[in-house]
Amino acid sequence: MVKLDDSIQKRLVVLEAIITVVFSILLGRLWSLQVLAGEKYVEMAESNRIRTITTSAPRGVIYDKNGEILVNNRPSLAATIAPSKLKNKDLMLKLGEILNMAPDEIKEKLKEKTADPLKPRVIKYDIEEDVAVYIKEHSFDLPGVEVKLEYVRNYPTSTIAAHALGYLGEISEEELDKKDEAEYEPGDLVGKSGIEKQYEGILRGGKGSQEVEVDASGKIIRVLDDKEAIAGNNLELTIDANLQVATEKSLVDAIKAAQRDGYPEAQAGAAVVVDPNTGEVLAMASYPAYDASKFIGGISSKEWVRLNDKSSNFPLINRTMMCSYAPASVFKPVTYLAGLMEGVVSYNSTFNCEGKWTGMGEDWPKHCWNRAGHGLVDLSLGMSESCDVVFYEIGYMLYKKGGELLQKWSREFNFGRQTGIDLPSETKGRVPDIAWKKRFNEKYPEYQKWVPGDTVNLAIGQGDLLTSPLQIVNLYGTIANGGTLWKPHLVKRVLTAEGEQIHLFKKEKIRDVAISKNTIKRLQKELRRVVTDGTAERAFSGFPIDVAGKTGTAEVKGKDDFAWFACYAPANNPRYVIVVMVEQGGHGGSIAAPAARRILAAAFGFPQTGPMSVVDNSR
């Protein structure tokens, strides 16, 4: 054996030392990763492989009062994608071609930020069977794309009661922030309007969850844990589907009749039928309407723009309770009652209508709708003929008495406040008063002062007064039942998915109005007279049921008159209170009253429908 150079020996020893150091470093690192930080990495490995898939619960079914299904669910094949794959341009192109969507459209569907980039999100519902098969067969070329069976809303009765029912849409970011994070995830469908929104928590049910093991591509290998979804509860509405159909049809017919009769701008309207003894809403129609099924799978942006465009008259708006209008003469009962209650007039008071009224001085003339004048009229005739001069007088007297009495009595009937109906986005309307006017004209000091004319205008339901059709229904319902203001409501019962009753919504009293029974009885008589001898006589001639009501024709600056009619029937034992309003439809007596008659005919089950329109020039 040749002895190696000492220096080489030494250097080999150094090398061996280096080797030892290297291995010590590696072992140290191993120790820190596996033993010191091991638990952290175990967790990370678990979250890599275990995914929780939430399954949405079947949403509650919505029935009408007779058990007819208005909304239920139907299965739909849906294409889903893991949001992390959105960056894959090739995949987007391929998928776009298969689903007949632009790649941008796919991204648009997933615009809400998502918690989990691997959790599949629906990009298209209702894909064809053969498309679903194609996707499944080509799963290798379409990583992250899956087909799932989802349940979507189904509307067996087509578009009826669309506004009351509402529609579903994907939860927005703001809604996500507001709602309980654990329950809601991006991509969830939630009620966006109507009953669907108001009763979201009841309809929705509890999500199911499935714990699955997935591989790196997100493919499910096996199911580890399965928790079934809890179906949402069902709702039984107070709506009567048949009456709803008749109400919607009567409203559309009224609008068409108005167009035919020289009011081409008549494009929109509202009609409500309520049980005056309970506040139950039996029918609620708003025109134009929309098709809630268009929202399944997310509405196209084009359609959304159309639905929110002025030219389509905002079909998503529920005009019965989201909008407020000048009620004109249908408001006169309030003035009537205020005048009597405050003692500024009595049943024996008489008024001289010359067509022109100069009660506030010659410089401030006001006119009756009947320019020829009604001559000598008493309170009763003033109501049945809707004589403006009578109400100018009452209004002016109330003004002079001071204390904003007309406003006080308006509020007694809940004007200027929400009725509290179980629907979102209800308007409060507006009862103008001194404080309001000052605030409203903050920038125009010359208009801030409340003038007598303001009260006089309010007395005939014009001026700055705004009411929703539903508030007017509440007024007439209260008159009809003798003085109780009931809270209108749409849901009667909550049922389990199996049909067991969980909750019954009882009628809810807002208040008994502070008006004597006799005074209300007197008003009931006057309203009956409106139909027998007054402005609604022609609309109801030959109608077999006794009806009491009031016509209204509202002046709106720059627009044609808005036609109103409010009534209840049978007059002596009211079961229905109805309000019909047609925007720019002309005279209430000629357009709105016949529509109310047709609705009543349907409610009472008469085959005849009455005239589409009659001649009435009152306001």
Added chain:
Amino acid sequence: MKNKGFFEWVRLIDFSLIIGTFLLVAYGNLMVYSASYANQGDPFVLLKKQLIFTLLGVLVAAGMAFFNYSWLRHYMLPLYIGNVVLLLLVFFIGQTTLGATRWISIGFFNLQPSELAKIILILTLGAFLADKKGNVQTFSELVVVFAHVGLPLILILVQPDMGTALVLMAITLGMLFISGLRWQHALLILGIGIIAILLIFQFNLLREYQMDRLMIFINPSVDPMGAGYNLMQSKIAIGSGNFFGKGLFSGTQSGLRFLPVRHADFIFSVVGEELGFFGALILLGLYFLLISRGIAIAMSAGNLYGTLVATGVSAMWLFQVLVNTGMTMGIMPITGIPLPFFSYGGSSMLVNFIGAGLLLNVYANRFK
């Protein structure tokens, strides 16, 4: 007489090296199977190929017992030329995979000349340095050494195969160190290395993926879904193994394919995940044994050439083990350097067996 012959024969064999190598490849083949059985198709396909190369490797190593390694010293020039020709051939008839041209197809398997270049360099550089009597004292000698290494190194760098090029550098430095590298020269090499790195960055000579890998090494959380994914998944795999691992064939990171190239570059992560600190400790222990045997053989070698060759082989393995396992644990940048005797790959397996054969040869001839 007969008995004496048997003992003579036994004294020529380094059993600890043989047993260590055997345990390593057995362990390696098992892990290759564990890392690949869940793949699509035949679960044994990779294991079968790896076993074939293991057997081929054993044969090659055994074949090397029939001649004295010193004989190779005389073939420095043909070996060197052959090395360069093979590397050049890659450019003309090489197979391109993932943007790199590294393989020459020879019938049933793809030869990777850059792998072979490592062992050839050990032999030629060893001969070259041995001729200098193990003394590289002058600057000009140093330049010649680097010229010797430089040609194959550049040919490998442009394939590109940064990992193997770095292995060549490690081999060279290891052998130079034994050849009495002066500390001034060591500093000089260090300085040139730093300047080279600066130049590489200055002129953007790194490919995009190489740049990404470096950035990730510096800051692993840069891009957890993209380039940092592999490193993150590897660390999760190893870390989640804890002390005893999740059990053989029970790794979720590897079985569910979160780990990339788990049968080759990231096979250490599979060991860490499935067999834990305990399994990784055994593996590193086997490497320590193997490499230390290499150094011991270098010490006991009958001549300087043997010492240099044994040092070269040891340096090669040390560097590969350090960079490969270090990479999987996030303390080394990501480079495609295989784990000796362990990672799936034919060329690599053969070259490592040649290395082992050389060590056995040097050991057996230590008295001559």
